[in-house]
Amino acid sequence: MADKDVIIDFLKSKSAAKSKFYFKDFTDLFPDKGPREVKKLLTQLVNEEVLEFWSSGSTTMYGLKGAGKQSHAEGED
Amino acid sequence: MAKHATPLLDQLESGPWPSFVSDIKQEAANRAANPKGLDYQIPVDCPEDLLGVLELSYEEKETHWKHGGIVGVFGYGGGVIGRYCDQPEKFPGVAHFHTVRVAQPAAKYYHSKFLRDLCDIWDLRGSGLTNMHGSTGDIVLLGTQTPQLEEIFHELTHKMNVDLGGSGSNLRTPEACLGQSRCEYACYNTQDMCYQLTMDYQDELHRPAFPYKFKFKFDGCPNGCVCAMARSDFAVVGTWKDDIKIDQDAVKAYVGGEFKPNAGAHSGRDWGKFDIQKEVVDLCPSKCMSWDGSKLSIKTADCVRCMHCINTMPRALHIGDERGASILVGAKAPVVDGAQMGSLLVPFISCEAPYDDVKEVIEKIWDWWMEEGKNRERVGETMKRLSFQKLLEVTDTEAAAYHVKEPRSNPYIFFKEEEVPGGWDRDLAAYRSRHQR
Numbered sequence: 001m002a003d004k005d006v007i008i009d010f011l012k013s014k015s016a017a018k019s020k021f022y023f024k025d026f027t028d029l030f031p032d033k034g035p036r037e038v039k040k041l042l043t044q045l046v047n048e049e050v051l052e053f054w055s056s057g058s059t060t061m062y063g064l065k066g067a068g069k070q071s072h073a074e075g076e077d
Numbered sequence: 078m079a080k081h082a083t084p085l086l087d088q089l090e091s092g093p094w095p096s097f098v099s100d101i102k103q104e105a106a107n108r109a110a111n112p113k114g115l116d117y118q119i120p121v122d123c124p125e126d127l128l129g130v131l132e133l134s135y136e137e138k139e140t141h142w143k144h145g146g147i148v149g150v151f152g153y154g155g156g157v158i159g160r161y162c163d164q165p166e167k168f169p170g171v172a173h174f175h176t177v178r179v180a181q182p183a184a185k186y187y188h189s190k191f192l193r194d195l196c197d198i199w200d201l202r203g204s205g206l207t208n209m210h211g212s213t214g215d216i217v218l219l220g221t222q223t224p225q226l227e228e229i230f231h232e233l234t235h236k237m238n239v240d241l242g243g244s245g246s247n248l249r250t251p252e253a254c255l256g257q258s259r260c261e262y263a264c265y266n267t268q269d270m271c272y273q274l275t276m277d278y279q280d281e282l283h284r285p286a287f288p289y290k291f292k293f294k295f296d297g298c299p300n301g302c303v304c305a306m307a308r309s310d311f312a313v314v315g316t317w318k319d320d321i322k323i324d325q326d327a328v329k330a331y332v333g334g335e336f337k338p339n340a341g342a343h344s345g346r347d348w349g350k351f352d353i354q355k356e357v358v359d360l361c362p363s364k365c366m367s368w369d370g371s372k373l374s375i376k377t378a379d380c381v382r383c384m385h386c387i388n389t390m391p392r393a394l395h396i397g398d399e400r401g402a403s404i405l406v407g408a409k410a411p412v413v414d415g416a417q418m419g420s421l422l423v424p425f426i427s428c429e430a431p432y433d434d435v436k437e438v439i440e441k442i443w444d445w446w447m448e449e450g451k452n453r454e455r456v457g458e459t460m461k462r463l464s465f466q467k468l469l470e471v472t473d474t475e476a477a478a479y480h481v482k483e484p485r486s487n488p489y490i491f492f493k494e495e496e497v498p499g500g501w502d503r504d505l506a507a508y509r510s511r512h513q514r
Contacts, residue, residue: 022452023246023286035447039286046284047152053245053285056145057158057176059453060245060285070147074161076173076223 003030003041008050011064019068020054020061079105080122081129085136101128104205115201119170119222123204126170127220130162141168148175148223150230154285156241157226171220174204177229178242179216180275183268184255191237198232213292214252214303215242240282247285251275252309253295254302262387263297264315264400265428271295273432274439287443288450288459298396299382305405305419310456311439312405312419313428317397320377321386327393328353328373338389357386401427404438406468407457417457420465422472424479438472445471 001009006029011021027038042062045051052065079102090096105124108117120126130141146159158176165172179195195216199205204220211217221229233239242250251274254260256267274293275282281291294305297315305312330336331351337344338351353373358366365379366386373393375386387394404426405419426434442456445468450459460468469476494500 022288024288024452027447034444035286039280039284042286043152043284046154052147053149053154054145054147055149055155055158055245055285057244058246058290060154060247074146074173075165 004045004050006030007041007045008064011051011067015064015067020063022059022061026062079128080125081132083128083132086128086132098128101206108205113200117200118202118225118228119204119220121170123170123174123220124206126162126168127174127204127206130164130168130171133164133167142174146175148226150226150241153230153241153283155244155247155283158244160220173222174220175222175226177203177218177221177226178211178213178244178250179218179233180240180242180250181210181215181252182239183272184253184258185210185214186255186258191239194237198229198237202229202232212308213242213249214294215250243282243290245285246287246289247283247291248278248281248287249290249292250282251293251295252303254297256295256297260297261391262300262315262384262396264317264396265297265402266430267295267297267313267315269430270313270428270432270435273430274436277436281443287447289453289455291443291446291456293439299384300388305408307408307418308410309408309419310406311442312408313402313435314405315428316382316401316403316425318399318401318425319397321375321380321397322395323373323375324393324395325372328390329371331390331393336390336392340391357389360385401425402435404435406442407455407460409455409457413454414458414461417461419457420460420482421479422468422474424477441472442468 007026010026010029014021023035023039023042026042027033027035030038042051046053046062049065051062054061054063054068083098086098089098101124105122105128108121108124111117111121134140141163143161143163144159146161148159149155149157156178158178160174160176162168162171162174182191196205196207199207199218202221202225203218206219208217208219218229230241233241251271253267253271254263256263256265258268271293281287291311292309293311293313294303294309295313296303296305299314299316301307301314305314327336331338332353334351338356353368358368362383362385363379363381365376365381367374387396402425403421404423406422407417408419409417423438426438428435446456446459449463450456454462465480465482466476468474469480
């Protein structure tokens with residue numbers, strides 16, 4: 001399976017419980033890859049608009065684009 | 078007439094200090110008058126609603142802000158922080174009130190045009206309220222809405238040639254003291270190192286992959302004007318190796334009252350005649366100085382670079398000539414483990430561009446922390462959890478006396494195989510030839 005699909009499948013498999021994940025959750029998917037390689041994959045997926053960042057201001061998480069609470073849920077439309 | 082009555086906030090204006098409440102009221106009045114005829118892109122009364130929601134929080138002693146969200150600019154994982162008010166009907170002007178962080182220029186030297194342009198963008202597309210500067214040192218633009226973010230980002234990067242700062246689990250906007258531009262104590266070019274490392278680590282600034290935040294700060298000398306030692310995960314603090322330079326005639330001039338100590342900084346009241354023994358020699362933390370009435374001596378080997386003598390008599394004493402920096406790791410404010418000061422890792426490193434030796438240390442720390450750090454764990458906490466010894470190992474630093482904080486309490490030493498000549502393997506036959514059963 002392509003590396004990007006591993007990430008997407010992981011996110012979809014967890015979608016019932018969680019919509020946002022720490023960077024470390026993704027490095028655990030690729031025990032043979034260093035964090036920098038995993039970061040490149042995630043960056044590509046963000047640039048392809050498959051994933052999106054979520055930030056509290058102090059911590060950043062990744063999630064599938066459109067999953068979980070979105071800005072329109074805050075009345076921002 | 079103000080939109081909301083704010084009796085509690087009004088009290089804050091009565092104190093002796095300049096008040097942020099007055100500032101917000103001033104901006105509210107300015108936006109209402111709209112002297113420039115701007116087509117405000119977010120609600121005109123957002124400063125008034127900001128005062129209203131704060132007054133409510135003061136009454137109820139509870140915050141009405143939620144934070145966090147998907148707001149951001151495309152491709153960047155930091156720089157914008159989503160802020161939402163949980164009383165949007167009462168305070169529609171601040172229902173969405175996101176923060177934008179902008180990288181400050183090195184040592185905060187501004188051209189007035191830059192500040193005007195920045196304010197023009199923010200008057201039009203934001204609340205007009207800024208925080209110059211945030212705790213990390215960056216420009217903080219307070220309060221805008223999601224549709225404005227890409228517009229603001231485009232104007233900042235294309236028209237003003239400035240980038241967003243750091244937020245979230247990534248490298249935060251690096252910060253330097255003004256260094257050699259104005260200060261004779263600066264032991265290296267802090268602004269240049271800050272700029273170079275900011276440029277080299279763009280990816281770490283904008284695309285988060287750390288367990289938590291990571292801050293660099295660059296102080297030119299141990300006076301620490303940007304508090305690198307206390308406030309950054311990776312502190313570079315200027316120092317020198319050789320002797321403090323002493324001009325004995327100038328020392329005598331201080332003693333004789335010709336020069337004012339501390340460059341006259343404490344001249345607001347009469348502290349009496351300058352007493353070099355009491356005010357300098359006796360205050361030396363490592364007692365490395367002596368004054369015999371005509372000559373000041375310093376034992377360099379004992380000097381801890383506290384800067385007190387140099388600060389008191391700047392015309393007589395000067396930093397040495399063999400200059401560089403010390404690297405300290407792991408300072409942080411209290412969240413998980415309590416506040417921590419940085420621990421000395423590298424006592425002296427030369428600070429020549431392109432700073433490859435500094436970058437080498439940084440990258441080794443990152444590799445280790447990204448691998449071993451838990452979510453939301455600062456490097457100082459990882460260091461404490463896995464031991465300073467481990468940090469020495471991953472940065473290929475040989476342990477030395479200056480790394481020791483206290484005598485060890487564990488009497489056992491466990492050697493690693495590579496530390497023992499010949500490893501764990503033994504020739505049993507040869508052993509038995511020397512030792513009978």
